[in-house]
Amino acid sequence: MNILIADDEKMQRDMLKNFLLKKGYDVKTASNGKKALSMFSKHPFQLVLLDHKMPDINGDKVLAKIKKNNPLTHAIMITAYGSINTAVETMKLGADDFLEKPVDLLQLLDRIQIIEQRIIIEKEVIDVTKILKTQKLPIKFIGRSQPIKEVLSMAHRIAATPWAVLIRGETGTGKELIARLGHLLSTVKDGSFTEVNCGAIPDNLFESELFGHEKGAFTGASSTRKGKFELAKNGTIFLDEIGEMPLHLQPKLLRVLQENKISKIGSEKEISVNVRIVAATNRNLKKMTRLGLFREDLFYRLNVFDIEIPPLRHRKEDIPDLVDFFLKRFNLKPVAFDPDAMSTLIKYDFPGNVRELEHIIQRTVTLIRGNRVKVSDLPPEIRFHKASCQGSLTKKMEALEQEMIILSMEKHAWVQTQAAESLGISERVLRYKIKKHKIKKPEQI
Ligand SMILES: Nc1ncnc2c1ncn2[C@@H]1O[C@H](COP(=O)(O)OP(=O)(O)OP(=O)(O)O)[C@@H](O)[C@H]1O
Numbered sequence: 001m002n003i004l005i006a007d008d009e010k011m012q013r014d015m016l017k018n019f020l021l022k023k024g025y026d027v028k029t030a031s032n033g034k035k036a037l038s039m040f041s042k043h044p045f046q047l048v049l050l051d052h053k054m055p056d057i058n059g060d061k062v063l064a065k066i067k068k069n070n071p072l073t074h075a076i077m078i079t080a081y082g083s084i085n086t087a088v089e090t091m092k093l094g095a096d097d098f099l100e101k102p103v104d105l106l107q108l109l110d111r112i113q114i115i116e117q118r119i120i121i122e123k124e125v126i127d128v129t130k131i132l133k134t135q136k137l138p139i140k141f142i143g144r145s146q147p148i149k150e151v152l153s154m155a156h157r158i159a160a161t162p163w164a165v166l167i168r169g170e171t172g173t174g175k176e177l178i179a180r181l182g183h184l185l186s187t188v189k190d191g192s193f194t195e196v197n198c199g200a201i202p203d204n205l206f207e208s209e210l211f212g213h214e215k216g217a218f219t220g221a222s223s224t225r226k227g228k229f230e231l232a233k234n235g236t237i238f239l240d241e242i243g244e245m246p247l248h249l250q251p252k253l254l255r256v257l258q259e260n261k262i263s264k265i266g267s268e269k270e271i272s273v274n275v276r277i278v279a280a281t282n283r284n285l286k287k288m289t290r291l292g293l294f295r296e297d298l299f300y301r302l303n304v305f306d307i308e309i310p311p312l313r314h315r316k317e318d319i320p321d322l323v324d325f326f327l328k329r330f331n332l333k334p335v336a337f338d339p340d341a342m343s344t345l346i347k348y349d350f351p352g353n354v355r356e357l358e359h360i361i362q363r364t365v366t367l368i369r370g371n372r373v374k375v376s377d378l379p380p381e382i383r384f385h386k387a388s389c390q391g392s393l394t395k396k397m398e399a400l401e402q403e404m405i406i407l408s409m410e411k412h413a414w415v416q417t418q419a420a421e422s423l424g425i426s427e428r429v430l431r432y433k434i435k436k437h438k439i440k441k442p443e444q445i
């Protein structure tokens with residue numbers, strides 16, 4: 001990596017330079033902001049270490065110009081001790097990090113290594129995006145957040161290897177989508193993508209389903225049948241919900257993974273199966289192995305590489321892009337979100353992750369009358385989420401009361417007698433509470 005150090009203090013400059021040269025980096029120095037900018041315009045530095053306080057142009061201005069010139073350049077700002085406000089401003093300008101003086105060299109090295117890792121990831125994401133564009137893959141994977149970039153880069157890196165991959169993540173995070181994407185990026189993309197829901201196969205059909213059977217192998221086997229492994233030959237087999245696979249069936253799967261061979265029920269003949277194994281789970285398999293609920297040897301066979309897809313609440317910056325994507329998908333007419341509605345949506349935690357967001361958008365655009373989604377168009381669990389999660393017990397109870405009243409009123413088409421009855425209160429009390437909570441019937445309803 002090539003690094004530019006801009007600092008007006010010679011001692012500091014030399015100290016940083018010598019340290020980084022020793023660590024094998026390609027380092028150049030500039031003694032003021034102006035020189036830094038002129039050097040930057042001649043060389044494409046990947047990282048700039050900027051002293052915040054320089055006599056001619058200060059670090060902030062240099063950073064702003066550098067970022068304008070090349071937004072992909074990385075920067076670490078070096079600020080005076082205790083200047084946290086400066087640091088916050090600096091990060092807003094696009095610095096990757098900041099370090100206070102005196103600079104702790106090991107900390108600096110650590111930060112540089114993190115940036116190096118980010119550069120690799122960015123490059124891989126660009127590669128994946130190019131592949132996705134040029135090959136016109138049937139899958140669109142939305143997300144620009146750092147955790148998603150890391151997922152895509154991992155999917156890309158392991159796509160070329162023949163090893164098993166375990167995809168982990170809460171329900172609805174996109175595990176299947178990543179498995180399909182991984183298949184399309186892999187060397188076996190011309191083969192099929194065969195899905196097996198490991199939790200849904202009845203015990204007595206397990207072997208026949210996975211390995212196939214010969215005609216007459218058991219009562220009801222009226223013809224020869226190929227199993228999923230044979231069907232997946234030269235392609236990918238996707239073992240979904242692997243954590244649901246009953247313990248006593250796990251050795252059978254392990255054998256195939258170890259030997260790459262199967263034999264149909266009722267046949268002695270071994271068929272070699274060259275398949276890429278991708279498994280997915282929303283459970284903690286490692287913990288399950290400790291509790292004796294999942295075989296450890298199978299876990300290690302499947303977990304050669306693992307990809308963890310973070311929940312949507314940990315990458316909220318992806319929400320607007322996903323909303324746009326789903327709006328286009330479900331929409332018959334152009335619909336846009338009011339900024340208030342969008343920020344209410346972003347505050348929600350999405351326990352059902354992307355799938356839940358997808359359903360919310362689908363429901364909202366189907367029911368909406370106009371062409372703007374307002375806060376009142378969002379489902380109640382989202383509208384009241386914030387109120388019901390914060391504050392004192394009294395506030396929470398108030399919020400809950402308000403939520404229950406609105407839900408009940410909506411359910412009974414805003415007929416107070418029926419709502420009051422279902423809530424178990426008198427109509428008079430309901431009227432009082434409606435007034436207290438300033439509950440109004442939304443215009444659209
Ligand atoms: N990043 C994304 N971009 C676009 N669509 C997505 C994304 N992530 C998930 N989805 C959509 O959300 C839904 C759920 O995704 P998927 O089925 O891959 O999740 P999952 O993790 O396998 O869920 P489960 O654990 O419930 O099986 C799908 O309709 C999928 O197309």
Ligand SMILES: [Mg+2]
Nearest residue numbers: 175176240280
């Ligand atoms: Mg799934």
